[in-house]
Amino acid sequence: MKKFTCREMGGPCDMEFEGExxxxxxxxxxxxxxxxxxxxxxxxxxxxTSGTPEGQEKWFKWFQGLWDAx
Numbered sequence: 527m528k529k530f531t532c533r534e535m536g537g538p539c540d541m542e543f544e545g546e547x548x549x550x551x552x553x554x555x556x557x558x559x560x561x562x563x564x565x566x567x568x569x570x571x572x573x574x575t576s577g578t579p580e581g582q583e584k585w586f587k588w589f590q591g592l593w594d595a596x
Contacts, residue, residue, distance in 0.1 A: 528596050532558060535589065538566040548593040552586070 528551060529544040531537075535555045543554040559570045573581070 528593065530555065530592070530596075534592065536585070537570050548586075548590060551593070552589060 527544055527546055529542055530551055532539045532541045532555060537559060541558055543551050545551040545554060556574060559567055559574055
């Protein structure tokens with residue numbers, strides 16, 4: 527079980543997400559970002575909804591490094 531904050535995952539706040547797999551934690555973080563309506567999360571929401579598959583792959587590779595380091 528690993529725990530990450532929204533901020534550690536590239537977001538603006540300290541909400542925590544935990545899970546057994548990288549994809550589980552990433553999914554919880556993504557749900558959080560998409561459910562927000564505040565300005566602080568706006569850039570991440572925009573990136574998630576209008577990003578390219580290449581951009582998503584780049585983020586997952588970056589997050590994989592963070593996951594492995596924990």
